[in-house]
Amino acid sequence: MTATKRSDRRPADGSPVARVCVDVGLAHLDRPFDYLVPAELDEVAVPGTRVKVRFAGQLVDGWLLSRADDSGHTGRLAYLEKVVSPEPVLAPEVARLARAVADRYAGSLADVLRLAVPPRHARVEKEPHDEPPTPAAPTGAVDPRGWRDYPTGPALLRALADGRAPRAVWSALPGEDWAARYADAVAATVASGRGAVVVVPDARDLDRLDAALTGVLGPGRHVSLSAALGPARRYRAFLAARRGQVPVVIGTRAAMFAPVARLGLVAVWDDGDDLHSEPRAPYPHARDVLLTRAHLAEAGALVGGYARTAEAQLLVETGWAPEVVADRATVRARIPAIAPTGDDPQLARDPGAATARLPSLAWTAARDALRQDLPVLVQVPRRGYLPSISCAECRTPARCAHCAGPLALPSAGGTPACRWCARVAAAYACPECGGRRLRAAVTGARRTAEELGRAFPDVPVRTSGREEVLTDVPGGAALVVATPGAEPVAEGGYGAVLLLDSWALLTRADLRAGEEALRRWLAAAALARPAPAGRVVVVADGALAPVQALLRWDAGWFAGRELAERRELGFPPAVRMASVTGAAEAVADLLAAARLPDDAEVLGPVPAEEGRERMLVRVPRARAAALAEALHSAAGVRAARKAADPVRLQVDPLSLF
Structure with a gap:
């Protein structure tokens, strides 16, 4: 749908001005630009469509945000060159959300829209499709039985079924079928005649939720959105949601902007997983996007997990979202028997427990479970064989002679290789003592599986990690060695x-x-049977706060303690913090151009990648919007000057150091 020759153009009769977000991503151009709608494009140039426009002499992509009767621009307006497709893929609610997210994260609207709307797939767009079904009359039906272990759980479901917008921070019990509970909440929302968006960390969680929702809603009532689907399947699912053919969208962080009509619930599972953090500018977090969306759409919100982040605790303490938790008697009845190896009584019985990788308490727990023909899960933080090695003589860490990266051993009898540049160090000699023998500094999952196989020779050993992630395992005797997040x-x-x-x-x-x-x-321990059949052994000092929280199964207590410490020290989420990373001169240039709030504190520099510098800017939460605006404006000044060195702006980064 291309406009006619320029000399023959005339503007549309009604609302001839199109407000367009030009897809250029430069901070100083982060505003709508006005264009005239040619009469021949009047019917297809509707808000939400993709368009082509002339900008700075080039033909560029854009989004038609709205149409108006007149323009505040005093000069001559250019015409839209083309409507790429008549499909209004950008919903008004998503456009408002994208603007709010861009403002919160000191980013540009164009960058957020790239995250919100998947690339067009013309063939899929032209496929025949059903008309949106007539919305069913709200039934208010709700089945609260799955939430009975949580005193306020049934009330949460009733509120959703009644068309209200409850908010909750949910701490799941061990052994809980969290996907089924989320399906209950979604079903209650759908029963009220509204839709829902649910975001989970990874594909395995998505498969569980997909199966649970199919069981509750039936087939064809929801779609899954994730980057792993491929362009065609992802765009097909996106269009089904945008066209109102399904009321529910689930997915990984790619689904956080999914268009859903009459939104009644947004939910996120395990919001502490770093997979929820978008690695592309402006680096939004799925939890915060969904909470912003709940506020704008006046929808309900559910943040759930076995653990609780300090950010979720802040929602509870400020009253924005009450907690949904089981009483202590129910918790005690559901948890496995949990014990540390580093407390005083255990050390008295086994003095070697302080240094042993598999203390006798852990070995005994594994042996007893295997004798009862039950599987044993072994969680190991590091993948690989020996991901870190050192000199056997002087304990100096073994590093690459070319890039100084850490050396690792890929297998038994293998040759050391650099984890950074992959160069092989076949003739390694310690630079401190000249020694050539190497020892393990850190043991990975595959080496652990090998060691356990020798300790329990008649028991099958399975591994689950990046190379192969197991979804489930049978209930018979077996050793399952897994890295965090890959536990079957x-x-x-x-x-x-x-x-x-x-x-x-x-x-x-x-x-x-x-x-x-x-x-x-907690994620691993939740997979154990309740006591006395299930045991959890953590190789750690029982006096440590995270270990205490595990022993008591009290994620809320630890989150409250963590938030209090961050308030005292001035760390997020008690304050709003932004990082500015780049070449030292570029960072200084941006901060000099930024009109920071009077109460802003500039901290640093802190370590960054080689040749780069990182500064942190901290403000009270009440000044968060002012900080984001100041940084975005400063980035615009540098972009207008065509500054050569890029600077990365990130508001509330997951890692500060």
Whole structure:
């Protein structure tokens, strides 16, 4: 649908001005531009369509945001060159959300729209499709039985079924079928005549939720959206939602902007998983996008997980979302028997437990479970064989002679190789003592599986990790070695869960180290049978706060403690923080151009990639919008000057150090 020759153009009779977001991504051009709608494109140039326009002498893509009767521009307006497709893929609600997300993250609308709407697939767009079904009359039907273990759970479902917009932070019990509970909440929302969007971390979680929703809603009532679908399938699912053919969209973070009519619920599972953080500018987090969406659409919101982030705790403490938790008696009845190996009584019985990788308590728990013909889960933080090695003589870490990256051993009898540049170090010699013998500094999942296979020679050993992720395993005796996030579900639950190498999680130089360790432990421990049939052994000191939270199964207590500490120290989410990363001169240039709020604190520099510098800017939460606007405006100044060195702006980055 291309306009006629320029000399023959005349504007449309009604609302001849089109407001267009030009897809250029430059901060100083982050505003709508006015164009005239040619009369021949009047019918197809509707808000939400993709268009082509002339901008700075080039033909560029754009989004038609709205049409108006006149323009505030005093000069001559150019015409739209083309309507790429009459399909209005950008819903008005999503356009408003995208603008709010861009403002929150100091980004541009064009960048957010690239995340919100998948690339066009012309063949899929032309496929015949059914008309949207007539919305069923709200029934208010709700089945609260699955939520009875949580005193306020049934009320949450009734509120959704009644057409209200409840908000909740849910702490799931161990062994809980979280996908079924989310399906209950979605079904209650659909019963009210509204739709829902649910976001999960990865494809395995998505498959579980997909099966649960199909069982509750029936086939054809929802679609799944994820980047792994491929262009055609993803665009087909997107169009089904945009055209109103389904009321529910589920997916990974690609679904957070999914167009759903009459939105009644947004939900996110396991919001602490870093897969929810978008790696492309402006780097939004799925949880925050969905909560913004709930606010704009006046929809309900559900944030759930076995663990609880400090951000979710802030929602509880500010009253934005009440918590949905089980009472302590129910928790005690559902949890496995959990024990640390580093507390004083255990050390008295087994003095070697402080240094042993598999202390006797863990070994005994595994042996007893296997004797009862039950599977054992072993969680290992690091993948590979020996991901870190050192000199056997002086313990100096082994590093690459070319790039100084860490050397790793890929297999038994293998040759050391650099994890950064992949160069082989066949003739490695320690630069400190000249020694040529190497020892394990960190043990990976495959080496752990090898060691356990020798310790329990008659038991099958399976691994689940990046190379192959197992979805489930049978209920018989077996050792399952998995990296965090790749733990398969065992039929009937695991007889024992061993959480090894806790130091690798707890000693990370990261603000979220304790929170992330507890999240990974709870996710694994939730797969164990309840006590006394199920046991969990964590190789860690029982006095540590994350270990205490695991022993008590009290994610809320730990999240409250974590949030209080961050308030005292001035860290997110108690404050709003932004990182500015780039060449030192470029970072200084941007900060000099930024009109930061008076109460802003500039911290740093902190370590960044080689040759780059990172500064942090901190403000009270009430000044968050002012900070984002100041940084975005400063980026616009640099873009207008065509500054050569790029600067990365990230609001509330997951990692500060």
